[in-house]
Amino acid sequence: xxxxxxxxxxxxxxxxxxxxxxxxxxxxxxxxxxxxxxxxxxxxxxxxxxxxxxxxxxxxxxxxxxxxxxxxxxxxxxxxxxxxxxxxxxxxxxxxxxxxxxxxxxxxxxxxxxxxxxxxx
Amino acid sequence: xxxxxxxxxxxxxxxxxxxxxxxxxxxxxxxxxxxxxxxxxxxxxxxxxxxxxxxxxxxxxxxxxxxxxxxxxxxxxxxxxxxxxxxxxxxxxxxxxxxxxxxxxx
Numbered sequence: 001x002x003x004x005x006x007x008x009x010x011x012x013x014x015x016x017x018x019x020x021x022x023x024x025x026x027x028x029x030x031x032x033x034x035x036x037x038x039x040x041x042x043x044x045x046x047x048x049x050x051x052x053x054x055x056x057x058x059x060x061x062x063x064x065x066x067x068x069x070x071x072x073x074x075x076x077x078x079x080x081x082x083x084x085x086x087x088x089x090x091x092x093x094x095x096x097x098x099x100x101x102x103x104x105x106x107x108x109x110x111x112x113x114x115x116x117x118x119x120x121x
Numbered sequence: 122x123x124x125x126x127x128x129x130x131x132x133x134x135x136x137x138x139x140x141x142x143x144x145x146x147x148x149x150x151x152x153x154x155x156x157x158x159x160x161x162x163x164x165x166x167x168x169x170x171x172x173x174x175x176x177x178x179x180x181x182x183x184x185x186x187x188x189x190x191x192x193x194x195x196x197x198x199x200x201x202x203x204x205x206x207x208x209x210x211x212x213x214x215x216x217x218x219x220x221x222x223x224x225x226x227x
């Protein structure tokens with residue numbers, strides 16, 4: 001059974017930094033395309049970042065240069081480093097995986113329960 | 122960026138009735154369209170991908186159709202557990218989601 005468990009969310013001041021973690025079990029982070037998706041309070045879903053098995057990384061324009069996705073293969077974990085945080089980054093951040101089989105495309109079959117980041121002074 | 126638009130924003134349906142949800146893309150996404158269900162306080166759950174392929178464990182009352190720029194999710198006979206928010210997502214290029222349709226009890 002696949003489980004994704006996020007942690008690291010907090011109340012943080014504008015301009016601050018935070019690192020989110022996603023502990024994976026039942027899948028191998030290094031062999032899957034992994035992603036972060038966020039949801040502002042009461043709003044819809046927004047894709048944030050992707051990391052491919054080969055290590056290539058991609059970001060939505062609004063976070064480029066501020067957020068960094070990475071992984072630790074030895075811990076089977078995914079991370080998102082959030083820098084220069086803004087009020088509009090306030091959201092629940094979900095870790096999600098792309099189906100491993102068959103190059104089906106970048107949709108998300110497994111999701112964590114999410115971790116809340118609140119950016120406010 | 123491909124903009125995804127969902128309609129209606131809210132759909133009021135009685136249990137046992139059919140629900141039809143629409144999703145439009147600002148440009149063709151071929152059949153690279155997924156649907157998700159989200160209940161309050163929960164993560165999204167994948168329902169459909171490839172516009173019309175049900176994900177593992179999804180009941181047959183859920184069906185998807187469409188290609189190009191127009192897509193539909195149909196729930197043939199609404200059960201109590203189906204009242205939720207539904208999102209479409211294109212993955213032809215970098216993923217973008219629609220704004221969601223809330224299916225509520227009439």
